[in-house]
Amino acid sequence: MSDLVTVGASPIPPPIPVPKASPWGFWATLGIGIALIVTLIVIQSFVAIALVFFFHRDSPEGLIGLLENIETLVLDGRVLSISMLISFPVMLAGCVFFAHLKHGIGPRDYFSLKPMRKAWWILLAPLTIGFSLLLGWGLQLAGAPESNEWMLQVGTSAREFPLVLVGIVLFAPIAEEFLFRGFLFRGWEESRLGMWGTILLTSLAWALIHGQYDVYGLTFIFTLGVFLGVARWKTGSIYAPILIHLVNNAFAMIMVMNFSETPPL
Secondary structure, three states, X not given: OOOOOOXXXXXXXXXXXXXXXOOOOHHHHHHHHHHHHHHHHHXXXXXXXXXXXXXXXXXXXXXXXXXXXXXXXXXXXXXXXHHXXXXXXXXHHHHHHHHHOOOOOOHHHHOOOOOOOHHHHHHHHHHHHHHHHHHHHHHHHOOOOOOOHHHHHHHHHHHHOOHHHHHHHHHHHHHHHHHHHHHHHHXXXXXXXXXXXXXHHHHXXXXXXXXXXXXXXXXXXXXXXXXXXXXXXXXOOOHHHHHHHHHHHHHHHHHHXXXXXXXXX
């Protein structure tokens, strides 16, 4: 039986494949990430300095005294909390803005805003506390001090002005995870870095923004960052590193606030 031929009919061309939407590339992601971090630091510094002069404008020490003690005064509970509550939302908005510029990838995909299995919600909190205790114990065996002077001052500020806790325990974990395990992670995981390269590089970048810590503190943050990256990878959800980060910060603040009740020797 011969095939039927329709006279005058034109063949229908095959559909043109639609290219898969991709995130920002390695260098664009790096550049945007640096810009967001610099913006965070500039805003925090500007707001903190402005608030120091506002809240301490009647200081008997005068302008010279304020300038000499500016590093200590920025840890004033009011200054610290307001600077965090302003700067972290700006960084979060920046992450969402630049992700939105990549058409074809919605925020749910770019930041992996995907549901997490109930088992992870139950297991991650105790795993985080156990991991933090074990890591801290190991660093103390290596010579790390029992407490960090900067954290002790933050703990004192938090006890006097509880809004500091909102910035450290809630705002910081959400904003930082959207940048490091969200925006940067998404842009680098599809590059030549691969998954492990992405986990290590985001952990290193996250540690480097915490310049107020000594080498032991930076080692703790980097190692915790690897834990955060692995959790992001294995769960496929940014909610995992946010939860871990939140629990770790809350646990650290509980511990340091108890330490800060006794002045360091």
